[in-house]
Amino acid sequence: MLEQIIATKKEEISTLVLPEQAVVTNYSLYKALKNKNRSVGLIAEVKKASPSKGVIEPNFDPIKTAIGYEKGGADAISVLTDIQYFQGSRDYITEIKKHVSIPVMRKDFIISKAQIDETVRIGADAMLLIVGTVPIRELKELYEYAYQNGLECLVEVHAKEELEELLDVFTPKMIGINNRNLKTFKTSLEQTKEMGEIVPKESLFVSESGILTSEDVQTVLRAGANGILVGESLMRAASPEIGIQTLFGGEKVEANT
Ligand SMILES: O=P(O)(O)OC[C@@H](O)[C@@H](O)c1c[nH]c2ccccc12
Numbered sequence: 001m002l003e004q005i006i007a008t009k010k011e012e013i014s015t016l017v018l019p020e021q022a023v024v025t026n027y028s029l030y031k032a033l034k035n036k037n038r039s040v041g042l043i044a045e046v047k048k049a050s051p052s053k054g055v056i057e058p059n060f061d062p063i064k065t066a067i068g069y070e071k072g073g074a075d076a077i078s079v080l081t082d083i084q085y086f087q088g089s090r091d092y093i094t095e096i097k098k099h100v101s102i103p104v105m106r107k108d109f110i111i112s113k114a115q116i117d118e119t120v121r122i123g124a125d126a127m128l129l130i131v132g133t134v135p136i137r138e139l140k141e142l143y144e145y146a147y148q149n150g151l152e153c154l155v156e157v158h159a160k161e162e163l164e165e166l167l168d169v170f171t172p173k174m175i176g177i178n179n180r181n182l183k184t185f186k187t188s189l190e191q192t193k194e195m196g197e198i199v200p201k202e203s204l205f206v207s208e209s210g211i212l213t214s215e216d217v218q219t220v221l222r223a224g225a226n227g228i229l230v231g232e233s234l235m236r237a238a239s240p241e242i243g244i245q246t247l248f249g250g251e252k253v254e255a256n257t
Pocket residue numbers: 045047107108156178208209210211229230231232233
């Protein structure tokens with residue numbers, strides 16, 4: 001699956017036309033996770049569909065969802081921009097940035113500097129980089145290029161070996177542990193438990209995927225997660241705010257500035 005997605009990305013990159021620079025105010029994802037509203041930071045994801053689940057929300061309204069996430073006390077928003085596999089769009093980022101004042105992360109398969117230029121132009125605050133999409137030395141170059149251009153990165157790993165390989169080359173400020181096995185599409189919070197132990201203390205770590213209940217939130221919190229990235233369970237909730245409340249079992253949002 002990942003190989004297929006990467007092949008599509010290479011085609012897209014060959015015809016990529018950069019949009020105009022969006023005029024936006026930028027917010028730091030790192031700071032938002034450090035000053036999280038609750039015991040664990042929430043990155044709430046705007047996600048219409050996925051290869052494993054098909055269409056998750058047929059009445060998809062990305063802006064309304066993003067506004068609801070901010071109202072519900074999310075610390076940051078993740079937006080799927082991949083068209084072919086996730087029915088996303090880069091335009092969603094530019095639109096959402098006009099309506100919220102929390103960091104917005106671009107969730108896509110970024111394998112080239114041209115896509116990073118595009119990510120800056122659409123007004124994103126941060127982006128995802130995935131270990132396994134390009135060799136780790138190239139990933140490091142993309143990471144540095146992004147930061148030079150004012151974009152923060154969440155660097156995602158799926159397996160312990162990937163995390164070890166990554167840490168041999170560089171230590172990202174923010175590491176995402178994806179609980180979903182991209183080959184089988186199964187999610188298991190064991191991934192977070194196992195890998196949380198080897199994340200360096202100086203990095204923030206985010207547990208991603210398959211977080212459905214407040215018990216799941218407690219499980220990854222105990223494993224040391226600073227943040228969680230949640231898509232499907234929030235998209236399926238009656239409203240974004242209700243979804244967030246359910247996930248945190250009524251935990252109060254701390255006022256912080
Ligand atoms: O919908 P979930 O199970 O809550 O997962 C959200 C997010 O972690 C998932 O969308 C994701 C994690 N890493 C990715 C990489 C590409 C596309 C999607 C993803």
